[in-house]
Amino acid sequence: MRSVTKAYRPISWPTLGAGGDTGSWRVHRPVVNHELCTKCQFCWVYCPEAVIDRKKITIDYRYCKGCGVCAVECPTGAIAMEKEE
Amino acid sequence: MKRVYNLKQEVEKPPRLTGGHRLCAGCGAGVVVAGVLRALNKEDRAVVTNATGCLEVSTFMYPYTAYMDSFIHSAFENSAATCSGVEAAYNALKRRGKVEGTVKFITFGGDGGTYDIGFQSLSGAMERGHDMVYVCYDNEAYMNTGIQRSSSTPRFARTTTSPVGAKNQGKKQEKKDLTDIMVAHNIPYVAQTAPLGNFKDLHTKAYKAIYTEGPCFMNVLSPCPRGWDYPMAKLAEIIKLAVDTCVWPLFEVEEGVWHLSYMPKRKLPVEDFLRPQGRFRHMFEQGNEWMIEAAQAYVDQRWERLLERSGA
Numbered sequence: 001m002r003s004v005t006k007a008y009r010p011i012s013w014p015t016l017g018a019g020g021d022t023g024s025w026r027v028h029r030p031v032v033n034h035e036l037c038t039k040c041q042f043c044w045v046y047c048p049e050a051v052i053d054r055k056k057i058t059i060d061y062r063y064c065k066g067c068g069v070c071a072v073e074c075p076t077g078a079i080a081m082e083k084e085e
Numbered sequence: 086m087k088r089v090y091n092l093k094q095e096v097e098k099p100p101r102l103t104g105g106h107r108l109c110a111g112c113g114a115g116v117v118v119a120g121v122l123r124a125l126n127k128e129d130r131a132v133v134t135n136a137t138g139c140l141e142v143s144t145f146m147y148p149y150t151a152y153m154d155s156f157i158h159s160a161f162e163n164s165a166a167t168c169s170g171v172e173a174a175y176n177a178l179k180r181r182g183k184v185e186g187t188v189k190f191i192t193f194g195g196d197g198g199t200y201d202i203g204f205q206s207l208s209g210a211m212e213r214g215h216d217m218v219y220v221c222y223d224n225e226a227y228m229n230t231g232i233q234r235s236s237s238t239p240r241f242a243r244t245t246t247s248p249v250g251a252k253n254q255g256k257k258q259e260k261k262d263l264t265d266i267m268v269a270h271n272i273p274y275v276a277q278t279a280p281l282g283n284f285k286d287l288h289t290k291a292y293k294a295i296y297t298e299g300p301c302f303m304n305v306l307s308p309c310p311r312g313w314d315y316p317m318a319k320l321a322e323i324i325k326l327a328v329d330t331c332v333w334p335l336f337e338v339e340e341g342v343w344h345l346s347y348m349p350k351r352k353l354p355v356e357d358f359l360r361p362q363g364r365f366r367h368m369f370e371q372g373n374e375w376m377i378e379a380a381q382a383y384v385d386q387r388w389e390r391l392l393e394r395s396g397a
Contacts, residue, residue: 012147019151020105048320069320
C-alpha cells in the first residue's frame, strides 16, 4: 500500500525567520540583566515573536522587533529597553 | 480527563510558531496563535487553516511558513469550508488506514474573516459538525488593509472608514456579538478568552476546544498597537484592562451551559480601557461625555446579561 506521506512532498518549508531578518525593524533593543532575572519565563510566554531562549533567557536579535512587551511584563524589571545605535 | 495547568510544564513543548515572521512588533496575534497551538499534545500533529488577514500574509510567505505544522490557505471567505474539507479528506484516508497518528484541525481567522466575510462558511462548517476548532483573533477592524471598520469594531472607535470629525464621531453601530451567535449554533464548545496573566484561561480553553469532539469556536481578544493606537509594549496591560472593565468578559459555553471563567475583583469603569487608546481619544473631549456614558451603559447591560446566564 502506498503511503500518503510519500506520495506528496511538502512544497513549503517551516523555518525560523520566514519573513527575513526582522530584527532590522527594531528601534529599541531589550537588554537582559541576568543578575535580576529569576528565570520565571514570563518574557518567553509573552514574546509575540518567540525569539527569547527559554532556558538561558537570551534574545535572538536577528529577529527581535523590539516591541518591549517583555520589558513591561518582566516582574523583576530585569529587561531594559535601550535605543538602537 | 481533568488536567492541571502548569505553565512551566507547558512551555517544555517545542514551539509551533517560529520567530522571524512579519507580524508587527507587539502584535497580539502572535501571542494568541502561539498560546493556542501550545495546547496541542506534543505527539499530535495539526493542520492550520488561515483566513486572509494580517496573520496569513505575515506568517506564510510562499514557500516559507512560520508554522511547524501543515498549513493551508485558500481565500478570505472560505477558511472554515477549507478546513472542513481537509477534515473530511483526513477522515476518508483514516478509514482506509492510510494515515497514522492524530491530526487536529485548527482555523485562525481575523475578525474581518470571521465576523463579516467568512461568516457563511463558518456557520456552515459548524452546522455540518466537523471535528475542528475555529479561532477568531479579534482585533476589532480590518488591520491588514489599513484599519477599516468591521462589524467587530466597537461603537465610537475611530477607523479610516469611520473617521472622527465635525460630522462623524467614530463608528455609529455597536459591536456584533459573534460569540452569542456561535452559541446559538448549538455546538459542543464555545469560549471567549484572551491571553491573560499566566495564560491559564487561554490554554485550558484551547485544550478543551481542540480535544472536544465536534465543531468548537473560540473568540480571542488580540490587541493591535497600530489600529488601537497605544504604545506597543502595553499589550498585556490593555488585555487586562479589557477583562477587568468587563468590555471583554471571559466565559465558556459547554453543551449549552454558560460558565463565567473570570470574575474581576473590582469592576473598573470602562474609561480605564478607553483612555490609553488613541482610537477613543475623541470620547474624552469636552462635550463628548455622553459617549463614555453610553459605552458604560452598553458594557453594564451585557455584563448583567452574562451574569444572569451563567448564574454567577
